[in-house]
Amino acid sequence: MWTVRRQWQALIALALVACMANLFGPAERWLGVDIGATGASVFYLGLAGLLVMMALKGSEIFPEAWSLAERRAWVGMGFTALIVVATGKFLWFFSHLGVVPTRLYDVPARNLVSFIIVMGIAWGIAARVLGRGAGPVEHDERDLRLRFQADRAGDLALSLAVVASVVLLATAAASSLAWWLQPLVLANVLLAVLIAKLFIEHAALVALYARARR
């Protein structure tokens, strides 16, 4: 009989495979099955299952030595990773369009936008669900000390991204620059940089908690 944690890990693996099928599946049907749509359905069902499991069996999913802040860091790292991948896919999609639309409504792959919005909402729900039954103290000085260090890693990454943008603006050819400065491309890049910063902060926090236990 699988433990709750093992079931949780299996559901995460299933949801991840389904998510990748949704994001990177072939456009044409495979053995009569729409891989993208099927992947999306399985992924959203899996995600709902994960949220329900967190609500009902939260204490059995994560190790006891992990504080609420560490659990939230893991969840945040997962969701931000998915959003970074989705924004990257969006950018890749734009690069293969002859002409990038000027309005979001005209973008053929706008389901990626709804994916990003759903991920944001699910992340918020997951953070709240984790907080249920966590006791009177959600975070303390140890959490804040580690958070401070993780934020510095995020700030450094953001600074590097800004410097890279400056270098791009200063050195790119006019035709290439024109592509990067199209409103939807620029908006997507800014969103990707912001989410990548959050991902790095969460990943650094997860690593700092692991190091603190060693």
Place this chain on the structure above:
Amino acid sequence: MNDIVIRNQIRALRLARGSFTQEQLAAACGVTRQTIIALEAGKYSPSLELGFKLALALGTTLDAVFQYEEKK
């Protein structure tokens, strides 16, 4: 100046108080249980304020809870 190693007697003092759980100590000091676990395992050096709170909750003095020695 040499580095110092901070040791603590939190676990021993807590157990000496009978059924004083990590959960109760955490609540008395306003921290999470995981911080008490980290403290007892010697994986975390608390702030002075938390050090005093721990001593107070354990009914003893700061120097009975924490000791330090210079790392050679």
